[in-house]
Amino acid sequence: MARMFYEKDCDLNVLKGKKISIIGYGSQGHAHALNLKDSGCDVCVGLREGSKRIKEATEAGLKVMTVSEATKWGDVIMILINDEVQADVYKKDILPNLEKGKAIAFAHGFNIRYKQIIPPEGVDVFMAAPKGPGHTVRSCFVAGKGVPCLVAVEQNATGKALDIALAYIAGIGGAKAGIMETTFHDETETDLFGEQCVLCGGVVDLMRCGFEVLVEAGYEPENAYFECIHEMKLIIDLINKGGVQAMNYSISDTAEYGEYVSGPRVIPHEETKERMRKVLADIQDGSFAGRWIAENKSNGRAFFNSKRDNLKDHLMEKVGKELRENMIWGKDNNLDTASN
Numbered sequence: 494m495a496r497m498f499y500e501k502d503c504d505l506n507v508l509k510g511k512k513i514s515i516i517g518y519g520s521q522g523h524a525h526a527l528n529l530k531d532s533g534c535d536v537c538v539g540l541r542e543g544s545k546r547i548k549e550a551t552e553a554g555l556k557v558m559t560v561s562e563a564t565k566w567g568d569v570i571m572i573l574i575n576d577e578v579q580a581d582v583y584k585k586d587i588l589p590n591l592e593k594g595k596a597i598a599f600a601h602g603f604n605i606r607y608k609q610i611i612p613p614e615g616v617d618v619f620m621a622a623p624k625g626p627g628h629t630v631r632s633c634f635v636a637g638k639g640v641p642c643l644v645a646v647e648q649n650a651t652g653k654a655l656d657i658a659l660a661y662i663a664g665i666g667g668a669k670a671g672i673m674e675t676t677f678h679d680e681t682e683t684d685l686f687g688e689q690c691v692l693c694g695g696v697v698d699l700m701r702c703g704f705e706v707l708v709e710a711g712y713e714p715e716n717a718y719f720e721c722i723h724e725m726k727l728i729i730d731l732i733n734k735g736g737v738q739a740m741n742y743s744i745s746d747t748a749e750y751g752e753y754v755s756g757p758r759v760i761p762h763e764e765t766k767e768r769m770r771k772v773l774a775d776i777q778d779g780s781f782a783g784r785w786i787a788e789n790k791s792n793g794r795a796f797f798n799s800k801r802d803n804l805k806d807h808l809m810e811k812v813g814k815e816l817r818e819n820m821i822w823g824k825d826n827n828l829d830t831a832s833n
Contacts, residue, residue: 498644498672503663505532507656514539514567516560516587517574518546520627521600525571525665526555528634532664539563539570541582564590569657571598571621577789580609591616594650596657601684602677605647607782618648619658622680623667630665639669647677685776690769699759700725704809714812722809723816 515526516539529536537556540546550557564570564587572579572587583604591597593615600622604610612618623630625640633640642662646654662672688694703721708714731740741749775781788797804810 496674498659498668498674500663500668503659503668503672504656505660505663507653507660508534508569508664511535511568511657512537512566513569513571513661514558514563516563516570516572516582518544518550519573519575521623521630522573522627523550523553524623524627524631524634525573525600526550527553527631528665529661530555531634532666534664537563537566539567560586561590567595569596569598569661571600571661573600576601576603577785579604583610588613596651596654598658598661599677602645602647602681603685603782605677606681607779607786609786612648614648615650616648617650617654617657618646619654619661620645620647620675620677620680621658621662621665621667622684623665630667633670634666637669639666641670642667642672643675643680644672645675645677645680682773682776685781686769686773689776689781690772696725701807701809708808714808715816718809718812718816722813 512535513529514537515522515529518526518538518540522538526536526538537558538546538550539558539560539562540550542559547557558566560582570587570591572583574582587597591613596617596619597612598618599605599620602620602622605612605618620643622643622645623640624642625633630640642665644655644658644662646658648654651657659668659672662668700722704714704717707717707720728740728744731743735742741752772781788794
């Protein structure tokens with residue numbers, strides 16, 4: 494069984510007197526920086542010169558520096574820029590400014606697991622990984638709640654890396670929901686697998702297929718959107734509260750019976766698991782990482798950009814946008830607030 498930590502196991506005072514530099518101000522970066530600031534920590538944001546995020550971070554009341562300045566300034570440097578650019582930024586701006594006794598931290602283990610970043614001796618290396626998007630990390634914190642987090646220590650140079658990591662997670666609100674101890678290796682492989690097979694790749698393709706089948710059969714696109722996409726959140730909210738059994742308790746017996754007889758027809762259990770095993774093998778042996786690195790360095794993101802453009806033009810996205818804009822909360826585009 495995994496070791497779990499909660500608020501009683503975390504001492505936010507460990508961060509007293511420590512300066513925390515958040516590198517990046519995107520989805521995770523803005524949430525970590527603002528949550529830590531609201532928890533009373535001394536925080537700055539490290540951004541490249543000319544970044545469009547400088548104004549946003551400054552207006553939020555945060556200190557802003559260049560990445561190299563923030564690395565020199567901070568005792569804990571949390572790297573929250575995109576996986577595909579981390580290694581280059583690390584080599585250019587972070588590594589030359591790392592001193593013995595500092596800590597570098599990550600919210601995903603990709604660059605450590607696949608050896609794109611190899612930290613020097615003498616620095617702590619830990620992970621504080623929320624199991625949710627950054628905007629959810631922020632909205633939950635504002636609501637007095639938290640997002641479950643993973644914690645891992647890759648290098649414990651000071652002997653206090655775990656204590657610092659737990660205090661950091663408490664500062665972003667994760668200790669309220671629970672912290673599971675893991676390793677960089679396991680977090681990376683399970684995270685990539687979950688994203689590709691279930692959370693993003695699997696769910697998005699399932700919703701898209703359902704939407705297309707109904708529309709091609711002559712049903713209104715709006716009806717297809719509500720049935721196959723909008724209701725997904727409502728179902729998942731029930732599962733989050735009480736598991737699949739709670740969801741089944743809340744739906745009709747007809748719907749539950751359909752789950753048992755038609756779910757396996759759409760997703761054949763053993764066949765799907767075998768395909769998932771192949772995806773996992775690509776992640777474990779580095780094939781996926783190699784393709785993603787090449788996509789960014791050699792291919793000009795041609796495949797990635799074409800898929801993103803195709804999704805933007807898909808009917809389910811256009812219909813969904815129109816429907817959401819006419820809902821009472823449709824004008825609320827702030828991802829840091831809870832959705833309905």
